[in-house]
Amino acid sequence: MAGMELAHFRPWGDFFPGFDSFSKPDVSDLSKWNNRVISNLLYYQTNYFAAAIVVILIVGCLNPLGMFLGGAVVALVFMGSVWAGENKAVIKNFKKRNPTLFVVGVLGISYFLLSLCGGVMVFLFGITFPMLLILIHASLRLRSMKNKLENKIEGVGLKKTPMGVILDLLDQQEEKFNKIQDFLESKLKD
Incomplete structure (x- = not known):
């Protein structure tokens, strides 16, 4: 975890500025939609973590034992699936080919156990x-120039954040790294 930085909290005006900064994703181009989601997850990660903590605290106050049990089950299933994805060839190949289905599978197993x-x-x-x-927010929020620049810095490895580590564990950034590398190589040639 050395060298990890927490991303800046984005101001409310940037996080939820107005309806002109939101757009329905192009569901016919899944890679473009995936890139939008990943970029927004990386850029607004601190805001997302704060929003999730607020909801978790509300539910935790209503049912503390259930929330602790739920969090423990999901964490254990996630860690077990990441370990299996790294050490079992069949699961590793499935995770690389179908990263979204892998996440859905982790949630499905967690749901079943709970x-x-x-x-x-x-x-x-x-x-x-x-x-x-x-x-929903990451899918609908259009990316700004600051968003794109910040994500390129993290993608090159100049900065490592908690969301970047989570996305790496889920194999959600490999395609992004390849695109950034191609972009940088084309700029170096020019």
Whole structure:
């Protein structure tokens, strides 16, 4: 974790400026939509973490034991799936080919395990609801020039952030690194 920095908290006017800065994603071009989501996840990560913490605290106050159990189950399933993705060839190949399905699988397994314990409502409201809000914002928010520049700095490796580490563990940034490398190589040639 050496060299990791926490991204700056983006002001409310940048995070939620107005309807002109939001647009429906182009669902016919999944890679463009994925890049928008990843860029926004990296740029607004501190805002997203703060929003998730607020929702988690609200649900945690209503059902503290259930929230602790839900968080522990999701964390253990996530760590186990990342370990399996690194050490088991079949899972590693699946994760590389289908990173989104891999994340959905982690959530599905977590949901199943929590349903055995009776923690489904905590899972839905305390864990998936904040993730859904973050995904909706990241999908709809258009990227600004500051957003693109900040993401290029992190993609080159000049800065490492918590969201970048999480996306790396989920194999969500490999394509982005290749595009950044191609971009930098083309600029160096010019």
